[in-house]
Amino acid sequence: MNWVALGPITWIAVGAIAEAVGVVAIFVSLVYVAIQIRQNTKQMSRAVRSAELAAFERNIEHGNAFRELLILHPDLAELFLKGLKSFCGLRGAEKFRFGFLLRSTFSSTQGSYIRQLSVRHDPQGLDGIGGVVDSILVNPGAREWLERAEPDWRPEFREFVAERLAAIQQKAGESPT
Numbered sequence: 001m002n003w004v005a006l007g008p009i010t011w012i013a014v015g016a017i018a019e020a021v022g023v024v025a026i027f028v029s030l031v032y033v034a035i036q037i038r039q040n041t042k043q044m045s046r047a048v049r050s051a052e053l054a055a056f057e058r059n060i061e062h063g064n065a066f067r068e069l070l071i072l073h074p075d076l077a078e079l080f081l082k083g084l085k086s087f088c089g090l091r092g093a094e095k096f097r098f099g100f101l102l103r104s105t106f107s108s109t110q111g112s113y114i115r116q117l118s119v120r121h122d123p124q125g126l127d128g129i130g131g132v133v134d135s136i137l138v139n140p141g142a143r144e145w146l147e148r149a150e151p152d153w154r155p156e157f158r159e160f161v162a163e164r165l166a167a168i169q170q171k172a173g174e175s176p177t
Contacts, residue, residue: 048119055115062108076101084136087144102136102145109133110157117156126160133164 070077076097083090083098090098113129136142143165153161 051119055119059108059112059115062111066105066108082141083145084139084141087141087148089141098141099145099149102142102149103151105136106133106151106153106161110153113157113160114154130160130164133161134168137161137165137168 109132
């Protein structure tokens with residue numbers, strides 16, 4: 001068959017068939033892209049959920065490690081309770097150890113706070129973290145330590161703690177420091 005000899009009607013038919021094939025190819029490509037986007041979205045959702053669970057588990061592990069430390073070392077538990085009552089009433093080495101216990105507690109809590117800001121892993125939101133901070137700050141010894149210490153906290157966590165402290169002081173009728 002001689003392609004050059006085809007008449008104008010045959011070329012129109014070939015062009016129409018080519019256009020139809022092109023439309024079908026575009027449609028198939030769009031369906032493929034839609035399927036890929038849906039699969040990617042599901043994978044991203046799973047990855048986000050996995051990150052949320054990992055962050056939540058990490059918070060639990062930090063809390064458990066601190067509680068285990070106090071359970072296995074009753075002298076630290078006594079020091080912690082004594083320091084919560086009065087930081088100023090502690091002796092030099094006790095102040096040092098108590099300060100590190102609070103730094104450790106606040107460090108874990110800061111990690112939880114930052115993870116909550118970025119991953120939204122705690123169903124209680126910042127209220128759960130606020131409860132932990134509040135349970136420390138209601139103690140006079142913790143507030144005394146905080147007045148003297150310069151924790152190396154991130155600015156957003158420092159502000160969070162300051163807000164919680166102000167609320168506790170206001171509730172107790174104390175003047176903010």
